[in-house]
Amino acid sequence: MPTSGSIKNENSVRKIETQKKENKGCHENKDIALTVKAQTIDELHLLQKKKSAPTTPKGSEATLFSFSEDERSKQQLQSISASLASLTRESGPKVVKGDPDKRFEGRRVSHVSHHRITPTIAVSDSALKFTHVLYNLSPAELYEQAIKYEKGTFMTSTGALATLSGAKTGRSPRDKRVVKDHVTQNELWWGKGSPNIEMDEHSFMVNRERAVDYLNSLDKVFVNDQFLNWDPENRIKVRIVSTRAYHSLFMHNMCIRPTPEEVKNFGTPDFTIYNAGQFPCNRYTHYMTSSTSIDLNLTRKEMVILGTQYAGEMKKGLFSVMHYLMPKSQILSLHSGCNMGKDGDVALFFGLSGTGKTTLSTDHNRYLIGDDEHCWSDKGVSNIEGGCYAKCIDLSREKEPDIWNAIKFGTVLENVVFDEHIREVDYADKSVTENTRAAYPIEYIPNAKLPCVGPHPKNVILLACDAFGVLPPVSKLSLAQTMYHFISGYTALVAGTEQGIKEPQATFSACFGAAFIMLHPTQYAAMLAEKMQKQGATGWLVNTGWSGGSYGCGSRIKLAYTRKIIDAIHSGSLLNAEYKKTEIFGLEIPTEVEGVPSEILDPMNTWPDKNVYKETLLKLARLFKNNFETFTNYKIGKDNKLTEDILAAGPIF
């Protein structure tokens, strides 16, 4: 220590003296005792690492089982080879496990000898080359890969991995394609309003081959074998093949992580993603309208990503798959957050992007079941994912402490700006995008409920961020109103950034997630109505948006107030409050909520000009009505009465 000369502390002085004594007395012995058990630097490096599953499945203790372990490891490699195989070429790159950079490292020579003749990138000689598979790497290994090879990837001051998603910083719903074949043409929702833009089987195969060829041209690819859905009976096995450690770590965090035993017995996946997002699609390919394409083939159980590195495409792509598979088993898939109180009361939080699912389901006083994707079966609710994907723009430690603290080692931080030296993140900085994100394993939230399952929901909270500022901060809904608002899926955010005052943009997205549903919205709505009725769940509409005027005049409702409102819903106190009915939307609004100024509960009170308020309210009502027109010819479930009630539950003017 350079400061030892000036140390006055008694203990320190004594320490220094002891050291001196040691040095005098047994200098030689000490040196011998500290000598490493290695003859060379390479041997020293070998000592540093213990072998472990799953990347190196053959452990030294496996003598008894070595045959079966060997077999299993071989089968695993065969399964990955099959995933990566070209469907047109007879021969292709040979798939080998491990990091190509480690091929000269002196591990067991027999195991690596063939790596020594491995050529690097050789696109036209694919039959002669190896593609190294980095299989289910750990976060630490993925950090090393990402920092070493991916430009724009750094460690932040709290240990998170900050990276850039490239040109795309959000999803590209217009570039999503779904294969229309003899099965899906009858099963799925097609045409006007549907998110399922069709493509044919052949064009899918062209894109698939393009992705596979690209992946195989690389020295190495990442493979994640993981699960979706915490309900063990309805769990699916997913394989994600990707080119970036960032993608692999993102999915490691977002999907359910298998145990080493589960990895060994993984077998064939139920669904595979080929993420070749660094490579564009060919715009001459039929159905392609840009160089980005996210293609879903439900019959082949495959998804291909070309031309976008935005990681959210993988997460939401798999969500679409669940929106197809789960209803087949009478399970309702939900674009919602979910948490549970100490007494086992479960709440769902529906809402479009930015309305508060993640923020409000992450509640220090409740158990977090999940922030975004759930299933509701006859047994209760289950999270589909193993992690959360929180927005970081303007994130503050005070307002969202649990999310703030989750941003640590292992967390992927997308598109944030940070101090180049200290590496402190500036969450207010929108230089790269407003859609900055953190993806972390759910157990990074201290009160996560593991396993992520719970009983039937008691409250169904519909979140709308109403930038028009006319929806009340909270209303209690009848079942018909809940269904009306669920099918409408309204929110209004402000387009663009903060420069000047912009008109709020009303968005209607059926089931609060039209971009991800595969069947007609009324099919999900019918299931939700049936489940809510059967379980006696109460519906609520919570406006997390503006109060006191539209965007530009009013201001966003304080998160602290919204939390108080949500608390009152959870505790049951709001259920028995005093209510009055609003004009036009016919919403039941409470006259009092503990901790919330009563005057804001009726939005009319907060607007300085009551006429402008009325005009704006009518404007929004018309938007609702126009949007609902497309649903007026459908029946919701088998119940005529409910269908009529739903149609009557919209605004009346």
Ligand SMILES: Nc1ncnc2c1ncn2[C@@H]1O[C@H](COP(=O)(O)OP(=O)(O)O)[C@@H](O)[C@H]1O
């Ligand atoms: N009153 C409010 N209620 C909920 N969120 C709010 C409120 N005011 C501001 N916010 C901010 O809005 C964003 C909500 O986003 P998020 O919870 O990620 O939405 P989602 O998960 O539905 O996409 C967060 O950044 C949160 O801090």
Ligand SMILES: C=C(OP(=O)(O)O)C(=O)O
């Ligand atoms: C990842 C997403 O989810 P959300 O914005 O709802 O959190 C998304 O919609 O792309």
Ligand SMILES: [Ca+2]
């Ligand atoms: Ca979402």
Ligand SMILES: [Mn+2]
């Ligand atoms: Mn979210």
